Amino acid sequence: MFAAAQKSSQPIQKFGAALNNPTAVASGKQIYGARCEICHFSASKAKKIGPGLANIYPGGKFANGKKVDDAAMRVWIEAGGKDMPGFREVLKANEVRDLIAYLRTL
Numbered sequence: 001m002f003a004a005a006q007k008s009s010q011p012i013q014k015f016g017a018a019l020n021n022p023t024a025v026a027s028g029k030q031i032y033g034a035r036c037e038i039c040h041f042s043a044s045k046a047k048k049i050g051p052g053l054a055n056i057y058p059g060g061k062f063a064n065g066k067k068v069d070d071a072a073m074r075v076w077i078e079a080g081g082k083d084m085p086g087f088r089e090v091l092k093a094n095e096v097r098d099l100i101a102y103l104r105t106l
């Protein structure tokens, strides 16, 4: 869909300062609870269905060796993985942004 494609092609840079906004972090935490918690612990690295996401940013790397940054995180969340569903059609751009704001705090 054109509108959706347009949204997901917004450059990550537009997230900018919004990522440090407590409102975005709180919203991201809720989205995480609704969409991600079922497969990922947020407070540890232990495996649930997928790997625990604690310290994913300070850790610096995805399991596949790629560098963790906001752009790569967005691509991952939107595309999904081998056993992880993609969220491109599920989450709006601002929801992905809020989720990233939260993941940065883990």
Ligand code: HEC
Pocket: 032, 035, 036, 037, 038, 039, 040, 049, 050, 051, 053, 056, 061, 062, 063, 064, 076, 077, 080, 081, 082, 083, 084, 085, 087, 099
């Ligand atoms: C149905 C279970 C499931 C759901 C729901 C899910 N994931 Fe995943 N996730 C996985 C699995 C399994 C992996 C392991 C890699 C793979 O499948 O390719 C993974 C991997 C990841 C990774 C990479 C971790 C690393 O260290 O490489 C991130 C980041 C991630 N998920 C974030 C999320 C976020 C954010 C959400 C919510 C929007 C989410 N996941 C929802 C199952 C899930």
